[in-house]
Amino acid sequence: MPTVSMTVNGKPTTAEAEGRTLLVEFLRGPLGLTGTHVGCDTSQCGACVVHVNGEAVKACTMFAAEAEGADVQTIEGMANADGSLGVIQQAFQDHHGLQCGFCTPGMVMSAAALLKENPKPTETEIRDYLEGNICRCTGYHNIVKAIMAASGQDVTAIAAE
Amino acid sequence: MYDFELVKPTTVEEAVAALSGDEAQPLGGGQTLIPTMKQRLAMPGTLVSTSGIASMKGVSASGGVLTVGGATTHGTVAAEAASSYPALAALAGGIGDPAVRNRGTVGGSLANNDPAACYPAGLLGSGGVVVTNTREIAADDFFQGMFTTALEEGELITAVKFNIPEKAAYAKFAQPASRFPLTAAFVAKTSDGVRVAITGASEEGVFRWTEAEEALSSNFSADAVDGLSVDADGMIGDIHGTPAYRAHLVKVMTKRAVTAAG
Numbered sequence: 001m002p003t004v005s006m007t008v009n010g011k012p013t014t015a016e017a018e019g020r021t022l023l024v025e026f027l028r029g030p031l032g033l034t035g036t037h038v039g040c041d042t043s044q045c046g047a048c049v050v051h052v053n054g055e056a057v058k059a060c061t062m063f064a065a066e067a068e069g070a071d072v073q074t075i076e077g078m079a080n081a082d083g084s085l086g087v088i089q090q091a092f093q094d095h096h097g098l099q100c101g102f103c104t105p106g107m108v109m110s111a112a113a114l115l116k117e118n119p120k121p122t123e124t125e126i127r128d129y130l131e132g133n134i135c136r137c138t139g140y141h142n143i144v145k146a147i148m149a150a151s152g153q154d155v156t157a158i159a160a161e
Numbered sequence: 162m163y164d165f166e167l168v169k170p171t172t173v174e175e176a177v178a179a180l181s182g183d184e185a186q187p188l189g190g191g192q193t194l195i196p197t198m199k200q201r202l203a204m205p206g207t208l209v210s211t212s213g214i215a216s217m218k219g220v221s222a223s224g225g226v227l228t229v230g231g232a233t234t235h236g237t238v239a240a241e242a243a244s245s246y247p248a249l250a251a252l253a254g255g256i257g258d259p260a261v262r263n264r265g266t267v268g269g270s271l272a273n274n275d276p277a278a279c280y281p282a283g284l285l286g287s288g289g290v291v292v293t294n295t296r297e298i299a300a301d302d303f304f305q306g307m308f309t310t311a312l313e314e315g316e317l318i319t320a321v322k323f324n325i326p327e328k329a330a331y332a333k334f335a336q337p338a339s340r341f342p343l344t345a346a347f348v349a350k351t352s353d354g355v356r357v358a359i360t361g362a363s364e365e366g367v368f369r370w371t372e373a374e375e376a377l378s379s380n381f382s383a384d385a386v387d388g389l390s391v392d393a394d395g396m397i398g399d400i401h402g403t404p405a406y407r408a409h410l411v412k413v414m415t416k417r418a419v420t421a422a423g
Contacts, residue, residue, distance in 0.1 A: 018164060019164065019165055019166055019167030019208070020162050020163075020164055020165060020167075020198075022195075041199065042196050042199070043192060043195075043196060043260075043261060044338075044339075046258070046260065049260050052263075055236070055263040056259055056260045056263060057260050057263050057264050058260045058261065058264070061191060061192055061195045061196065061261075061264065062191065062195070062264060063167060063191070063195075063210075065167050065169070066167075066169075066191075066210060066212055068169070110259070110260070113259065114259075129259055131257075131258040131259070131340065132257065132258025132259060132260050132261060133258075
């Protein structure tokens with residue numbers, strides 16, 4: 001079987017992959033990085049969002065071999081170096097931005113991509129950006145609130161409707 | 162999904178050579194093709210990825226024409242065409258969601274010619290040409306019905322040239338789950354007249370609404386289409402909307418696009 005090499009969360013990695021091996025299968029299988037979830041497997045739900053060369057993509061709808069040589073970041077790479085939660089992760093905890101937690105890896109990765117291109121998004125911009133991330137528990141309010149808080153904005157005015 | 166061989170050429174010549182193989186097919190961003198393959202509705206023997214072909218990427222504007230490399234993602238078009246052709250940039254920036262836009266390509270969307278895709282309306286509405294490895298195909302000749310185009314076997318979209326109009330806008334009534342247009346209208350006003358392209362509505366795929374074009378060419382205002390009616394015959398009917406509903410949306414979205422174009 002051919003091998004695929006990429007840098008995942010800063011570490012160079014190489015593993016076997018068929019042409020049809022999806023990036024998410026590559027991450028969860030040989031690399032054992034099961035933080036990236038498979039929800040719908042049809043590129044609707046966004047639970048599998050990771051960053052490839054800094055851009056958010058749905059890892060269930062990209063072949064691993066397409067990420068050959070790429071710099072990939074997953075939810076496992078979002079914590080601080082000392083193992084404590086990163087700013088976005090901490091905000092999700094502080095503002096109850098999750099209930100069952102299944103969508104959370106994708107939500108955090110999408111949020112990180114948003115804040116990189118738009119450091120102080122409005123509530124509407126956050127909701128627009130999360131178009132491709134589905135949560136069945138929270139009703140999104142606390143996710144939006146967590147992302148606003150992570151961007152350093154005051155969230156006291158945002159009602160928990 | 163069925164197994165296949167994935168090839169990653171770095172030049173158009175290598176890609177075309179790989180596409181001459183049996184059951185070979187180009188792979189753009191795969192945002193439609195990969196889900197289709199998972200359902201085993203497509204089973205290519207070889208997929209020829211365009212993502213590593215540098216000459217097929219990028220956005221440039223000159224002489225009233227916006228040229229977009231065939232492997233350019235929607236996200237790149239949304240960002241890089243924003244100043245030269247804002248209506249098209251807005252169309253690209255409204256496709257799917259951010260992660261889909263970071264992978265999906267203009268060439269892939271046009272080659273697939275989904276009857277509810279956004280880009281076919283953008284190209285047919287703008288006028289322009291599809292550039293392949295062998296020829297240039299006029300926008301008016303390219304779309305040949307649902308999921309059907311003028312492309313030959315093994316032909317690859319290397320670039321797409323959009324005519325930049327005086328003003329234009331795209332108005333999409335999005336199906337909220339898929340984010341594809343239930344019906345959308347792209348309206349472009351040029352010195353030669355007005356073009357109106359409708360997607361999501363017809364069983365034949367994207368089409369030009371010529372009655373509206375004539376009406377708008379003499380009076381570019383939303384009122385100009387008030388007196389027109391759209392035949393529900395041949396419109397798509399599904400759980401999201403009847404043919405009559407879509408026929409109605411054709412007019413509503415055209416009016417919204419005209420108003421947005423200003």
